[in-house]
Amino acid sequence: MKPCAIVILNYNGEEMLKTFLPSVCMHSSVDTWVVDNASTDGSIEYLEKNYPQIQQIRLSGNFGYAGGYNEGLAKLEGHYEYYILLNSDVEVTAGWDSNLIAWMNSHPEYAALQPKLLSWKERDTFDYAGAGGGFLDGYGYPYCRGRIWDSVEKDRGVYNDSIEVDWASGACMVVKASVFHQLSGFDPGFFAHMEEIDLCWRMRRSGWKIGYTGLVEVYHLGGATLDRSSPRKMYLNIRNSLSMVYKNESAWRFYWIFLVKSLLEHLAAWSFVLRGEKEFSKAIVGAYKDFGKNKRALARFQPELNGRQQVERQGKVHLIFWNWKILGRKSYDQL
Structure with missing residues (x-):
C-alpha cells in the first residue's frame, strides 16, 4: 500500500487547472489523481497534453463534490493509506504534502487534518473556508479561527500552532483512507457544501479526532464553484446543515x-422579501422543504460507534450568530 494520493476533483475547471496545477506538480512528492465529473470544457484534453503524469478517473456524470469524491475514491480503495483532498483552486507550498503526512503519522488518533488556509487573492488574509481551524457552535453553525461568519481576519501568526478542531476544510484536507471508507465517505445527498463538516462530525462520533496545523500553508481562491452570496449556496448550506444536525445530534x-x-x-427569509430579494427567501423555504422530504435517506450515514468513545466537540460558543450579529464580536479572540 502506498502512503498517500493527492486527489483533485474537477468539473469544467480548465482555467483552474492551468493556474494551480503548476504549484501542485512542483511541490508534491506523492501520486496525483484528477477525478473528473464529466467535464464538457477542455479539461481532459489539457491534462492529457500538459500533465500526462497525472492519473485520471473519469466519471459518467456530475456527482458534485460529495458524490464525485465518493465515486473516485472508491476506485482507489485499498491502494493508499491517506488521501489529500485538494480543491482545483488551491496553490500549495514547498513540502506541504510530506509535512501533512508526517503530522498524521505522528498522531495516529486523528482521522483528518487541514493546513492553514489563506486567501489566494489577499495572501496576508485568511481564507473563508477553513482559515485557522474549524469549529461548530452549540447549534451546528460553523466558524473558524480567523473567520467568524463573514468577518475574515488578517494572518498575524497567531494560528501557527497545531490543535484539535471540530472539522477540517474540504478545500485541503488529509483523511485516513480506511476511516473514510468505513464511514461510507461523504453523504452524496449533500451534493456540495458542508459535506466535509458532516464527515468530520461522524468521525468524531466514531472516536476519531480532527486536527489543524499552521505549520503548513496553502492559498485558496474560493468561490470557484458557487459564490458565497448566491441563493443556490444559501439553499445548500441551510438544507445540509439541517441534515448534518439531524444525523449527529440526539433527537431532543x-x-x-x-x-x-x-x-x-425564517426571519431572515422575511427580511429578504422586504428587501425585494425573493430568490434568497425562496432558497431558505426550499431548503426546509427538501430537508423534510429527505430525512429518511439520512439514516444510512449515521455513524456506528463500534465501541469507540465519541470525541467531544471543541467549539465553546453557544450561538455564533448572536455573538457576531448582536454582540459585535467579529474575531475569534473576542468570543
Missing part, C-alpha cells in the same frame, strides 16, 4: 436546534 437536541434555526432563518 435536534428538535431544540431545529426550533432555533427555523426561527432565525
